[in-house]
Amino acid sequence: MLKKILVGFLLLTLVFVLTGCGSEEEAAGDGAAETQEAITWTFAHEEVQGSVQDRYAQKFKEAIEAKTDGAVKIDVYPVGQLGDGANQVELLQNGAIQLGINNPGSVGTLVPETNLFSLHFLLPSDMDKAHELVNNSEAMEMLNQKYLEKNMKVLGWFPEGYQMWTGNKKITEPADFEGFKIRTMASPVISESYKTYGADPTPIPYMEVYSSLQLNMIDGQVNPIFAIEEMKFYEVQDYMMLSNQAIFVGTFVANDLFWDSLSAARKEQVKAAADEATAYILGAQKDLNATRLESIKENSEMEIVELTPAQREKFKEASLPAREFYVEKYGEDAGEILEMLLEDVAKITK
Template identity: 45%
Template sequence: MKRMSRVLTLAVVLTLAIGMTFSMGAPEAQAQETWSIALEEIEGSVQDAWAQEFKRRVEEETDGEVEVTVYPYGTIGTGMGDLAEAAQTGIVEFSMTSPSVVSGIVPEARLFSLHYLWPDDQEIVADVLATSEAVHGPMADAFNESNLELLSLFPEGWQVWTANEEIRTPEDMDGFQIRVMPDPVLSEQYRNYGADPVQMDYDEVYSGLQLGMIDGQVNPVFAIEEMNFYEQQDYMIWGYTVPYIGGVSAGQSFWEGLSEERREMVRDIAEDLNEYIYEVQSDYNEERMDIILENEPDINIIELEEDEIAQFRELAQDAYEVYFDDVGEVGEEMLEILQQDIEDRLE
């Protein structure tokens, strides 16, 4: 009820904003059609880069007949699942629907929260996400069942732990209160490590760290820098558990109302953006790490050794069964396809 109320409020606010826009401009200066896309991240983020390039290409390819408005994080809801619901209900045409964020709506998406599934080579991760039948078959079907048209999944960089104490073994995580996304599979993995997973909205994490409500958090480097989480932490730790997977979907009603030509245009643009956004996230994570080190030169950087990773990898396996229990045989099927796709690219 609380979330539905929040979505309805957002609908009213956006309707008023759109009405003001049209009343303030001359009719001939307006685009014939306006699409909007809502982000899980702030301006200057990886998702913002995707959305801005999407906007540029759509407007260019339609000769200005379509105008795209980008709503950064906080503009349309802050709760997990708000943006997906905004697309489902037609408040926006597109929204970022990263698997961990929409796991409560699309349980099958929890597949991408499983630790130690992916290889070190992030180019392989990007290629598999862009081409795997697991993504474009059963996963896309699962999104469709929730009134979402899955357009793209892409890596945003390795998830990095931040903490005020060194973490090298599961014993070091005993009782560690770590903020995680609202995904039961993700939470189960951290409980298996001995940690105490805490769910908290993205915009509350900094104050949570500052006030000691949580001991640490996990995010890609660019997010740790742009949200200033590193200011409240002494360590950044690479456990190489899982890359953060971003995603974008269209609302199903909007999608079905598009002409076949427009749908093909959007799909082609989304496909073309896979290579673009891979380069962007790579550059952003490298550049933002330099900023962190410049601002906090004493921050401790830890990259776990293989024997240390092995301890976490073994404990992570129990969460795979939790995932299979949640979604049934389709979960096992998608995992097998992904593992085979990864293996094929490693050969």
């Protein structure tokens, strides 16, 4: 039933998009015509209201509506309103929605090279450097082209925060993961990364994680701090390990045909608004994650375990075979992207 609804929505929206495309082209030749009637673009993301992705979307909405003097309006749809992350990626690819934020977990089967962000201890431990890296590394240009081949034009990359482990027991070394059933997104690289520790990675839809933890169907999960707090995972978990093993990376994209339909002036406005949102979200996600960590400490009995550099190094060494798996599974281009990124990481962390 949901699929039929989505298909119907897709067809109706495609008609709308094609009509809107004509309007944009006409407006390109007549500046006054651009402001006569507002055009509405749909922007879907994979998180709940108030999350990092939602704040990014709201900042972009504010910026583009201001830059176009209201000629463009943005309707923001959080996760669940247009389906889950996979549904939203499909709608975006097909042009049923114009804009969206996705992550390697939901787009990894379409753009397998992007699974490199699921590798552990890859990006710098300094968030400012990580933010700079995902926006300036040459490796990202190769990834952007891979997205474009799948009908998605990348407009920005941004770290949402370091991912942390929560569990029903304390985890401070790889051996503690032996037989541990951890909820992950459905990604071969994520699964392989946890298998290197001896864990049992278990893909479960995001909105079902709380109940799965509550019913002891899984032993733990992994997410940024803000998500752990807003989804109240601290109510059904005893420990949170500040592991910093990976950064959850968001990708702001547009449907490629929609992007091509825009006038040059409108594209510049969109790029400028995206740059504003990308710059803004660095500080916003830091503040959000810090605030949510304090909230967890104040409102729960969850024990916070901060891994030492030596403990992280043991996990890093154990996880390295997952990098080989990534290259073997996804091929030469994936290997080149990984090598380029590692080189840039080495430069930026000197």
